[in-house]
Amino acid sequence: MAVTSAQPGIRLLSPLAAPRPATAKAAPRLATLDGKVLGLLNNSKPNADRLLARLHARLAERYALAGVVQVRKDTSTRPAPVAILAALAGADFVLTAVGD
Amino acid sequence: MSVEGEIVAPLHPVAAIEYCYAQGWTDGLPVVPPTEERVAEMVAASGRLADEMVGIIPPRGGVATVEKIAINAVMAGCLPAYLPILLAGLEAMLDPAFNLHGVAASTKGSAPLLIVSGPLADALGFNSRDGVFGPGWRANATVGRAVRLILRNIGGALPGELDRGTLGHPGRYSYCIAENDADSPWEPLRVEQGYATEDTVVVAFGADAPHQILEHSRGAEQLLETMADSMAALGNYGLVTRPGEFVVVLCPEHAAIVAADGWSRADVKRFLHERARRPLHLLKARGHVEGAIAAGDESRLEPITTSPDDILLLVAGGAGRFSAHIPRWAGSGVHHSVIKPVGACAECAI
Numbered sequence: 354m355a356v357t358s359a360q361p362g363i364r365l366l367s368p369l370a371a372p373r374p375a376t377a378k379a380a381p382r383l384a385t386l387d388g389k390v391l392g393l394l395n396n397s398k399p400n401a402d403r404l405l406a407r408l409h410a411r412l413a414e415r416y417a418l419a420g421v422v423q424v425r426k427d428t429s430t431r432p433a434p435v436a437i438l439a440a441l442a443g444a445d446f447v448l449t450a451v452g453d
Numbered sequence: 454m455s456v457e458g459e460i461v462a463p464l465h466p467v468a469a470i471e472y473c474y475a476q477g478w479t480d481g482l483p484v485v486p487p488t489e490e491r492v493a494e495m496v497a498a499s500g501r502l503a504d505e506m507v508g509i510i511p512p513r514g515g516v517a518t519v520e521k522i523a524i525n526a527v528m529a530g531c532l533p534a535y536l537p538i539l540l541a542g543l544e545a546m547l548d549p550a551f552n553l554h555g556v557a558a559s560t561k562g563s564a565p566l567l568i569v570s571g572p573l574a575d576a577l578g579f580n581s582r583d584g585v586f587g588p589g590w591r592a593n594a595t596v597g598r599a600v601r602l603i604l605r606n607i608g609g610a611l612p613g614e615l616d617r618g619t620l621g622h623p624g625r626y627s628y629c630i631a632e633n634d635a636d637s638p639w640e641p642l643r644v645e646q647g648y649a650t651e652d653t654v655v656v657a658f659g660a661d662a663p664h665q666i667l668e669h670s671r672g673a674e675q676l677l678e679t680m681a682d683s684m685a686a687l688g689n690y691g692l693v694t695r696p697g698e699f700v701v702v703l704c705p706e707h708a709a710i711v712a713a714d715g716w717s718r719a720d721v722k723r724f725l726h727e728r729a730r731r732p733l734h735l736l737k738a739r740g741h742v743e744g745a746i747a748a749g750d751e752s753r754l755e756p757i758t759t760s761p762d763d764i765l766l767l768v769a770g771g772a773g774r775f776s777a778h779i780p781r782w783a784g785s786g787v788h789h790s791v792i793k794p795v796g797a798c799a800e801c802a803i
Binding site (some may be wrong): 361362363364365366367369370371372373399412426428430431 | 456457459460461463464469472473476478483486487488492510511513514515516517518520521524525528552555561580583602607609724740743783786787788
């Protein structure tokens with residue numbers, strides 16, 4: 354809807370701002386879940402524990418998981434603190450869930 | 454999405470406003486087209502450089518420079534003199550303890566409430582009296598509105614997208630009040646918080662809408678019992694999951710009744726902390742507090758605040774006997790109000 358140069362116009366400044374460029378990259382996809390350690394990150398929302406437990410059971414039926422690391426954030430509204438990320442470092446893949 | 458540089462819009466004022474609508478820049482109401490000249494004037498009033506970064510605005514993480522804030526303030530209708538108030542409010546909102554991401558994006562649909570306390574409030578025309586939460590005063594209306602435009606345009610908090618508020622509330626258009634020092638029987642909020650009477654501060658609080666109480670009783674205890682009962686209603690944000698803060702706004706007539714009975718600020722806060730409670734079994738039965746109902750839960754009263762200091766008490770409003778409480782967005786450890794003095798930035802010369 355910007356006017357063409359032939360029309361008179363007023364010059365406005367955009368109120369929008371670009372987000373900071375992302376620095377994180379996606380991890381390479383695992384070829385199989387057999388022999389891998391599953392991480393479960395409960396975000397502390399009600400029922401997240403149930404949802405994750407069901408997912409864990411279903412995955413364990415289909416794959417020979419090497420183990421599971423289960424951690425729970427204190428609040429869903431903040432990023433996982435360093436201690437929780439450190440605990441998850443032992444996992445090959447991580448599931449997180451909102452159970453609301 | 455054009456984020457940088459100049460944009461040429463139609464010259465006719467109405468067409469320029471329509472142009473801003475078409476870009477998705479507005480909160481649904483018309484905005485003042487942000488021309489270079491108006492923005493430059495706004496930046497100059499900040500005493501800061503246009504490209505100075507103020508912070509990263511969630512949820513999308515947009516970079517808020519002084520100029521981007523000024524552009525949104527122009528659109529909201531702010532006068533340049535308001536900018537130091539807006540900047541103090543933003544600095545409060547950007548404090549990690551505030552958790553602006555949650556306030557901006559959560560399904561609870563809360564809004565940042567700004568409380569201006571100090572002599573600049575009167576000097577700049579902020580309303581602290583009749584209809585304090587309502588329309589009619591440019592300073593309150595436009596500073597509060599600028600917060601919303603900044604969250605929308607810089608932070609990308611678009612309803613149904615990154616802003617997941619289920620209902621939201623009208624304070625999401627604008628939510629800025631001032632403390633009524635003149636009609637308060639107690640020291641102002643800023644003095645209680647350790648600032649001088651001559652300072653001006655801005656308190657930012659992640660807030661539900663104001664919940665009003667009507668109370669014509671003549672005694673402090675009865676009046677505050679009514680307030681405590683309303684604060685502890687089932688389903689109130691404050692009673693779900695964990696205790697935390699509450700804003701309590703007493704109108705001048707209510708404050709006078711309470712003070713005439715000899716109650717100090719601290720007395721009011723202690724009373725509300727002790728009385729705004731509900732039996733634990735009711736909360737557990739609804740999943741508002743986690744855990745199975747245990748013996749004794751029926752007589753165990755769950756507090757809505759962690760301590761009397763969690764109650765931010767101020768006097769505001771005009772004649773009449775209506776006060777209000779404002780539940781927090783989230784409780785202790787997740788969200789906390791933040792207070793910032795206006796003009797505290799030594800480099801900014803404001």
